[in-house]
Amino acid sequence: MSDEAFIELDGVEKVFDVRKKTGFLKRERRQVRAVDSISFTVPRGEMVGYIGPNGAGKSTTIKMLTGILTPSGGRLRVAGIDPSRERTRLAHRIGVVFGQRTTLWWDLPLIDSYKLMHRMYRIPDARYRENLDRLVELLDLGALLDVPVRQLSLGQRMRGDIAAALLHDPEVLYLDEPTIGLDVISKSRVREFLRELNAERGTTVLLTTHDLQDIEQLCSRVMVIDHGRMMYDGPLAGLHEVGESERTLVVDLERELPPIEVPPARVVKVEGPRQWLAFPAAESAAVLVARVAAEYPLVDLSVREPDIETVIAKMYAEQAEQAEKAGSAGNAGKAIS
Amino acid sequence: MGSGRLYLAVAVGGFRRYATYRAATAAGVFTNTVFGVILVYTYLALWDEKPHLGGYDQAQAVTYVWLGQCLYATLAIQGGGAEKDLMERIRTGEIAVDLYRPADLQLWWLAGDVGRALFQMLGRGVIPFVFGAVFFPMALPTEITPWLAFLVTLLLATLVSFAIRYLAALSVFWLMDGMGVNQALMITGVFFSGMVLPLNAFPGAFGEIVRVLPWAAQLQMPADVLMGETDPWRAYAFQAAWAVVLLAAGRLVQSAATRRVVVQGG
Amino acid sequence: MGETSASGTAETFGGSRAGEALRAYRLIAGMWIRSSMTYRTSFVVTVLGNLLVTGLDFVAILLMFSQVDSLGGWSLPEIAFLYGLSATAFGLADLTFGSMDVLGGRMRDGSFDILLVRPVPVLAQVAADHFALRRLGRITQAVLVLGWGLLAVDVDWTAAKVLLVPMMLVSGGVIFCALFVAGAAFQFLAQDAAEVQNAFTYGGTTLLQYPPTVFGKDFVRGVTFLLPLAFVNWVPAAYVLERPYPLGLPQWAAFASPLVAAVCCALAGLAWRAGLRSYRSTGS
Numbered sequence: 113m114s115d116e117a118f119i120e121l122d123g124v125e126k127v128f129d130v131r132k133k134t135g136f137l138k139r140e141r142r143q144v145r146a147v148d149s150i151s152f153t154v155p156r157g158e159m160v161g162y163i164g165p166n167g168a169g170k171s172t173t174i175k176m177l178t179g180i181l182t183p184s185g186g187r188l189r190v191a192g193i194d195p196s197r198e199r200t201r202l203a204h205r206i207g208v209v210f211g212q213r214t215t216l217w218w219d220l221p222l223i224d225s226y227k228l229m230h231r232m233y234r235i236p237d238a239r240y241r242e243n244l245d246r247l248v249e250l251l252d253l254g255a256l257l258d259v260p261v262r263q264l265s266l267g268q269r270m271r272g273d274i275a276a277a278l279l280h281d282p283e284v285l286y287l288d289e290p291t292i293g294l295d296v297i298s299k300s301r302v303r304e305f306l307r308e309l310n311a312e313r314g315t316t317v318l319l320t321t322h323d324l325q326d327i328e329q330l331c332s333r334v335m336v337i338d339h340g341r342m343m344y345d346g347p348l349a350g351l352h353e354v355g356e357s358e359r360t361l362v363v364d365l366e367r368e369l370p371p372i373e374v375p376p377a378r379v380v381k382v383e384g385p386r387q388w389l390a391f392p393a394a395e396s397a398a399v400l401v402a403r404v405a406a407e408y409p410l411v412d413l414s415v416r417e418p419d420i421e422t423v424i425a426k427m428y429a430e431q432a433e434q435a436e437k438a439g440s441a442g443n444a445g446k447a448i449s
Numbered sequence: 450m451g452s453g454r455l456y457l458a459v460a461v462g463g464f465r466r467y468a469t470y471r472a473a474t475a476a477g478v479f480t481n482t483v484f485g486v487i488l489v490y491t492y493l494a495l496w497d498e499k500p501h502l503g504g505y506d507q508a509q510a511v512t513y514v515w516l517g518q519c520l521y522a523t524l525a526i527q528g529g530g531a532e533k534d535l536m537e538r539i540r541t542g543e544i545a546v547d548l549y550r551p552a553d554l555q556l557w558w559l560a561g562d563v564g565r566a567l568f569q570m571l572g573r574g575v576i577p578f579v580f581g582a583v584f585f586p587m588a589l590p591t592e593i594t595p596w597l598a599f600l601v602t603l604l605l606a607t608l609v610s611f612a613i614r615y616l617a618a619l620s621v622f623w624l625m626d627g628m629g630v631n632q633a634l635m636i637t638g639v640f641f642s643g644m645v646l647p648l649n650a651f652p653g654a655f656g657e658i659v660r661v662l663p664w665a666a667q668l669q670m671p672a673d674v675l676m677g678e679t680d681p682w683r684a685y686a687f688q689a690a691w692a693v694v695l696l697a698a699g700r701l702v703q704s705a706a707t708r709r710v711v712v713q714g715g
Numbered sequence: 716m717g718e719t720s721a722s723g724t725a726e727t728f729g730g731s732r733a734g735e736a737l738r739a740y741r742l743i744a745g746m747w748i749r750s751s752m753t754y755r756t757s758f759v760v761t762v763l764g765n766l767l768v769t770g771l772d773f774v775a776i777l778l779m780f781s782q783v784d785s786l787g788g789w790s791l792p793e794i795a796f797l798y799g800l801s802a803t804a805f806g807l808a809d810l811t812f813g814s815m816d817v818l819g820g821r822m823r824d825g826s827f828d829i830l831l832v833r834p835v836p837v838l839a840q841v842a843a844d845h846f847a848l849r850r851l852g853r854i855t856q857a858v859l860v861l862g863w864g865l866l867a868v869d870v871d872w873t874a875a876k877v878l879l880v881p882m883m884l885v886s887g888g889v890i891f892c893a894l895f896v897a898g899a900a901f902q903f904l905a906q907d908a909a910e911v912q913n914a915f916t917y918g919g920t921t922l923l924q925y926p927p928t929v930f931g932k933d934f935v936r937g938v939t940f941l942l943p944l945a946f947v948n949w950v951p952a953a954y955v956l957e958r959p960y961p962l963g964l965p966q967w968a969a970f971a972s973p974l975v976a977a978v979c980c981a982l983a984g985l986a987w988r989a990g991l992r993s994y995r996s997t998g999s
Contacts, residue, residue, distance in 0.1 A: 128997060129997065175828065178831075178832050179831070179832070180828050180831045180832065180995065181995055181996070182992075182995045182996050184996075196995065199831065199832075200833075200834045200835070200836070201834075203832055203833055203834035204834050206832070208829075208832045210825070210828065210829065212825075213824070213825050213826050213828070213829060215829050217746055217750060218750070219750040219753045219754075220746065220749055220750055220753070224746065224749065228742060228743075228746055231742055232739065232742055232833060232834065232835060233834060260753070470907055471907070472905045472906070472907035472908040473907040473908060473909075473910060475908065476905070476907070476908035476909065476910035476911040477910050479910075479911055479914055480910050480911065480913050480914040480918070482914075483914035483915075483918045484914070484918055484921070486934070487918060487921055487922045490922075490925070490929050490930045490931065490934065491779075491786070491925050491929055493929075494786050494787045494925070494928075494929040495779050495782070495783060495786060498783040498784075498785065498786060499782050499783045502782055626754070626757055628754075628757045628760060628761055628764075629756075629757065629760035629761070629764065632760065632761060632764030632765075632767075632768065633764070635764075635768055636764065636767050636768055636771065639768075639771060640771055640774070645771060645772075645774070645775035645778070646775055646778050646779065650778070650782065651778060652778070652781040652782060
């Protein structure tokens with residue numbers, strides 16, 4: 113039964129008291145709802161993307177899920193445990209990677225941090241060795257184990273951090289911006305590893321990210337949060353529909369041409385022989401590319417994904433609009449709390 | 450002049466930077482006040498045992514204590530001023546950026562440190578001093594002239610203090626690590642400035658020596674000028690001489706250091 | 716539930732929380748020692764530097780005694796005895812709990828959260844944070860002064876007096892540890908104000924290096940009843956040196972230090988818990 117809902121949130125809230133200076137010696141107390149009545153469940157073995165603009169409440173949610181923060185209201189369970197009450201017990205069953213903060217020891221060889229995890233989590237020797245070997249292989253850490261962490265590149269350190277979070281066989285892995293600041297190769301390596309981890313071990317993964325490609329390549333499900341509220345929970349394709357988002361096709365033609373015509377795409381910008389075409393994100397890029405290639409002298413092209421901020425901004429604007437319409441029924445401004 | 454305005458802006462920046470740490474400043478005020486109280490009691494016991502030690506009476510000894518607490522952060526007597534950032538920039542190699550700036554390196558850092566000193570004085574130094582004046586008998590002049598002379602010595606003390614720390618920071622060009630230098634700064638600063646005991650209470654030949662070292666320009670000189678224990682012009686001359694010598698030494702070492710950076714290719 | 720090997724063993728071994736905390740402390744302190752050993756010359760320099768910096772306090776006392784024969788009615792050996800007791804007790808606390816002032820910084824840069832997702836007590840992790848053997852420098856000079864003081868004071872040693880010396884070091888150390896923990900708890904309220912604790916810790920050890928007769932009566936009252944620093948060395952040392960007790964305390968007060976230390980620990984523990992709770996409800 114607990115397998116069906118490995119992570120369970122029911123009306124979870126987090127309210128902060130914020131004191132703001134409003135003048136000399138004058139302070140105003142204000143309550144901020146960082147997380148406002150959020151409910152969702154994640155079954156064991158699912159990979160979920162958790163996205164939203166800065167300050168939307170993503171980190172606050174992760175902090176409540178890991179037991180760092182105590183919720184102000186609602187019910188929250190991870191593996192049947194209330195994280196805020198049994199934080200240290202839960203710690204054995206979860207792995208956490210904070211993208212911009214490392215758990216590794218700066219001046220010591222990478223392997224030393226792993227040895228610490230081995231003893232701190234009391235991982236049985238055989239299990240530790242087996243896990244370490246497997247992680248070293250999958251994350252390609254072999255040559256890095258004896259290198260002091262301060263000498264590792266950002267991408268290497270992220271891989272090192274991910275391994276450190278997995279040595280004790282956690283059932284769920286939380287990743288806060290795991291690909292932030294990484295180069296393309298490091299990004300794809302991290303993604304590939306997460307996919308394998310999920311397939312091989314059935315580890316539940318919840319990741320927050322700014323990079324829509326992370327979600328696209330990893331997650332069957334995406335949750336969008338804004339102003340502490342759940343805006344969307346479903347497959348990624350649905351998000352594009354809801355957000356009416358558009359992708360951009362950038363084509364380099366042989367020569368300067370007037371704006372080309374390939375509906376439903378429309379040209380949004382022309383710069384010499386280069387043209388930018390916007391098309392609905394849910395539409396297949398392949399069909400569009402084929403048509404452009406058939407009808408125009410094409411040299412080169414690339415497809416640009418919409419970034420999350422834009423998608424969410426659109427979604428948000430739409431919600432506000434709907435609320436306004438509903439507002440005429442005497443319910444104004446409720447969407448914006 | 451344009452460059453004058455530049456250094457003024459740097460100084461304002463230094464002031465503002467320290468002004469943002471309100472809680473830390475309040476904590477510093479509290480700590481300096483507590484240490485002041487502890488020191489005052491021990492000094493009172495000492496001067497009780499030996500009145501007129503070092504030519505001070507009890508009220509002057511008390512004044513000296515609170516002046517020390519006031520100038521402790523202002524003059525970064527234990528270190529922790531601009532030299533800390535400078536060392537870090539040398540260590541990380543970011544100093545190369547500073548060298549390409551169309552400004553004089555030494556003046557640039559001096560301006561920032563003066564801004565810092567001014568904030569530490571107003572934000573952190575004045576309150577313990579006032580506290581001391583309210584709760585303990587102090588020997589403060591009632592006319593304006595000694596106070597003005599005191600301000601001049603403070604300015605000169607700031608220069609000497611900076612010059613010492615600037616020289617120490619430049620050593621990181623060769624040592625590559627500031628740990629040991631910082632410790633040396635701390636020990637010499639606290640001891641030879643007279644933070645533990647007024648320099649004029651140091652015994653014998655040792656006392657003669659510490660009273661002519663540059664650190665004597667930091668706390669002892671301003672204190673003596675404020676309390677009328679020395680001729681202001683003598684104090685100015687002493688402080689200015691050390692300031693010129695140390696700042697010139699700083700320039701010399703600085704040019705050797707920059708040549709080194711250029712040779713190494715940054 | 717709990718079938719995974721990791722959590723299973725933890726529950727079997729994790730019998731006592733204190734044992735668990737001690738183990739975590741050892742593990743983390745070990746990592747910091749190894750980190751500091753990667754810069755060997757720096758390490759040697761800082762041990763020596765620490766010895767010198769902390770020794771300056773005693774040099775100040777020596778300078779004073781170059782001018783006078785007694786301070787507040789106490790002789791140099793007697794003050795050396797006080798100094799040695801205070802500085803050694805403080806040195807022990809400084810070595811074991813002395814880096815807790817980095818907590819505020821850890822909260823600001825978010826790395827404190829990493830400590831909270833580990834399966835070991837947070838207090839042990841914070842106490843062991845930035846563990847530094849260079850602090851042995853302070854203990855070394857303190858023990859040297861204490862040794863000289865013990866040899867030089869004019870005391871008819873009895874069993875009780877001999878016993879009081881280690882008791883002062885241990886209870887004094889514990890009282891200072893409690894101060895460090897309380898200071899850390901305060902940082903939950905004011906992250907930038909780590910320096911406040913210096914007034915009590917460093918300030919405390921400094922004032923205890925001088926005899927109580929030097930200080931004003933209200934001040935002595937404050938550091939006896941409000942912040943019971945007097946029990947680190949003043950009161951028990953008065954028994955050893957057969958000097959009048961500060962504030963006319965009863966005879967048995969000389970033996971009350973362990974009790975005072977226990978109360979300090981309990982209060983500091985409560986403060987820490989309250990601080991941690993407020994962090995976990997506000998996230999700052």
